[in-house]
Amino acid sequence: MEISFATESLEDWNGSLLVIGLVEENLEKQLVPLKKRFGELLLRSIEKKKFTGKSKEIASYQLIDDSLEKLVLIGLGKPENLVLNELRNASSIGAKESLGTNGKMGIYFPWTLFNKDSASKAVAEAALLSFFKDVRFLSSPEVKSIPSGIDLIGLPNSNKDFLKSIIPVCNGVGLARELVGAPANMLTPAELANTAALLAREKNCQLKILEKKDCLKEGMGAYLAVCQGSDLDPKFIHLTYKPDGQILRKLVLIGKGLTFDSGGYNLKVGASQIEMMKFDMGGSAAVLGTAKAIIELKPKEVEVHFIIAACENMVNGSAVHPGDIIEASNGKTIEINNTDAEGRLTLADALVYASKLQPDAIVDLATLTGACVVALGDEIAGLWTGNDSLAKGLISAANDAGEGLWRMPLYQPYKDGLKSLLADLKNTGPRQGGSITAALFLKEFVDESIPWAHIDIAGPVWSDKGRGINPAGATGYGVRTLINWICNQE
Ligand code: BES
Ligand code: MN
Numbered sequence: 001m002e003i004s005f006a007t008e009s010l011e012d013w014n015g016s017l018l019v020i021g022l023v024e025e026n027l028e029k030q031l032v033p034l035k036k037r038f039g040e041l042l043l044r045s046i047e048k049k050k051f052t053g054k055s056k057e058i059a060s061y062q063l064i065d066d067s068l069e070k071l072v073l074i075g076l077g078k079p080e081n082l083v084l085n086e087l088r089n090a091s092s093i094g095a096k097e098s099l100g101t102n103g104k105m106g107i108y109f110p111w112t113l114f115n116k117d118s119a120s121k122a123v124a125e126a127a128l129l130s131f132f133k134d135v136r137f138l139s140s141p142e143v144k145s146i147p148s149g150i151d152l153i154g155l156p157n158s159n160k161d162f163l164k165s166i167i168p169v170c171n172g173v174g175l176a177r178e179l180v181g182a183p184a185n186m187l188t189p190a191e192l193a194n195t196a197a198l199l200a201r202e203k204n205c206q207l208k209i210l211e212k213k214d215c216l217k218e219g220m221g222a223y224l225a226v227c228q229g230s231d232l233d234p235k236f237i238h239l240t241y242k243p244d245g246q247i248l249r250k251l252v253l254i255g256k257g258l259t260f261d262s263g264g265y266n267l268k269v270g271a272s273q274i275e276m277m278k279f280d281m282g283g284s285a286a287v288l289g290t291a292k293a294i295i296e297l298k299p300k301e302v303e304v305h306f307i308i309a310a311c312e313n314m315v316n317g318s319a320v321h322p323g324d325i326i327e328a329s330n331g332k333t334i335e336i337n338n339t340d341a342e343g344r345l346t347l348a349d350a351l352v353y354a355s356k357l358q359p360d361a362i363v364d365l366a367t368l369t370g371a372c373v374v375a376l377g378d379e380i381a382g383l384w385t386g387n388d389s390l391a392k393g394l395i396s397a398a399n400d401a402g403e404g405l406w407r408m409p410l411y412q413p414y415k416d417g418l419k420s421l422l423a424d425l426k427n428t429g430p431r432q433g434g435s436i437t438a439a440l441f442l443k444e445f446v447d448e449s450i451p452w453a454h455i456d457i458a459g460p461v462w463s464d465k466g467r468g469i470n471p472a473g474a475t476g477y478g479v480r481t482l483i484n485w486i487c488n489q490e
């Protein structure tokens with residue numbers, strides 16, 4: 001897919017489909033170039049359709065002149081409320097309208113109301129991400145053609161180099177979506193390790209897989225407790241990106257990698273959506289998606305470690321009993337009062353391992369708690385960190401990506417909820433504030449001198465109906481935020 005800045009003006013542009021964004025103000029003035037190209041009749045028809053430019057309003061026309069198959073007008077709402085996500089959503093509507101066409105799709109938006117560079121990138125990215133359709137598991141998928149290219153119209157003097165990152169970024173998001181969408185019988189811990197191995201074939205990469213026996217040697221009792229009831233061996237994945245030249249920063253990303261979470265003996269019953277728990281590796285998908293993009297983008301001066309303690313949470317005669325006491329690799333003992341709070345056990349040993357690398361920052365992503373979904377809904381992830389500048393960096397990266405991220409309190413007094421009678425701590429606190437105690441639990445396994453952030457993505461990892469740039473299903477949440485965070489900080 002070719003993405004370019006059109007050199008022609010709106011009046012002269014040629015292609016299959018033209019998508020035009022219009023704000024809800026001074027419509028007549030905005031329609032001047034259209035009038036020049038398509039004549040008075042189109043304007044009258046627009047008026048007749050009562051198109052005013054309200055957000056998400058659509059007016060579409062087929063076979064409008066010799067060259068154009070389709071013209072789509074999309075409302076962007078009031079200019080004073082116009083944010084980048086409005087453009088992304090409009091671009092996404094345009095992309096859906098374009099299905100079935102073969103030629104180029106032209107997009108003309110009110111660029112001048114934005115920083116042109118970020119707006120053009122966001123719009124092209126949104127269109128590409130909206131074309132994603134997972135047909136891997138269909139015997140005879142219906143294939144609808146997508147446009148051959150995207151032309152951004154009205155930005156004639158822009159530098160095309162600026163668009164270079166779009167495809168790597170979208171490929172990263174695509175990988176994350178495919179990993180999350182793949183069911184647990186296909187995406188096993190070993191398969192997750194294979195995915196990392198495929199990425200590691202590229203230049204600047206190293207891969208280390210710790211097998212079960214290696215994890216035993218490391219004393220990873222928390223992680224190993226989670227998978228002891230599964231027939232599948234755990235795979236502790238450590239992928240490293242090392243740029244050429246000097247290294248000024250060293251970052252670690254950790255992703256929760258439960259390829260299935262049955263809950264264990266605290267089995268997920270009733271409305272707990274056990275059949276959705278293939279997505280419990282969403283954190284690791286975001287991490288590998290980011291790795292894919294970073295390996296292609298090759299940012300300088302930053303070394304990035306991608307870590308996943310992959311396994312399944314299952315039940316059999318060897319599975320952990322509720323109430324078992326185990327020991328993590330930092331020596332802390334844990335009473336497992338709930339086997340369904342397994343993600344934090346795998347992350348505990350991953351955080352200890354990451355701390356030993358002495359990086360400049362550690363960020364973990366995890367589908368950790370249902371409580372976070374109750375608190376923030378399914379469009380916003382929760383962010384916990386004691387480090388204000390790390391919070392600022394991540395929130396600004398998420399804002400730029402148009403991904404929802406909200407800082408939550410790492411409220412120390414709630415740590416009392418994790419007190420155990422017999423061990424150093426329990427893995428589960430009271431139901432109320434469950435996403436906060438989960439974050440406080442993780443904190444126990446991080447070297448205090450290292451800036452650390454935890455992102456709970458249990459809500460946005462999946463979208464039942466699809467929304468904006470996300471088709472129904474796996475969203476690939478986190479990839480674009482993490483790429484921004486890695487590439488944009490000084
Ligand atoms: N993977 C789940 C969290 C989850 C639940 C994600 C629903 C998305 C939707 C996690 O392992 C879990 O089971 N958490 C428990 C924790 C509880 C036992 C303290 C939860 O949220 O119910
Ligand atoms: Mn669980």
Ligand code: ZN
Nearest residue numbers: 258261280343
């Ligand atoms: Zn889980």
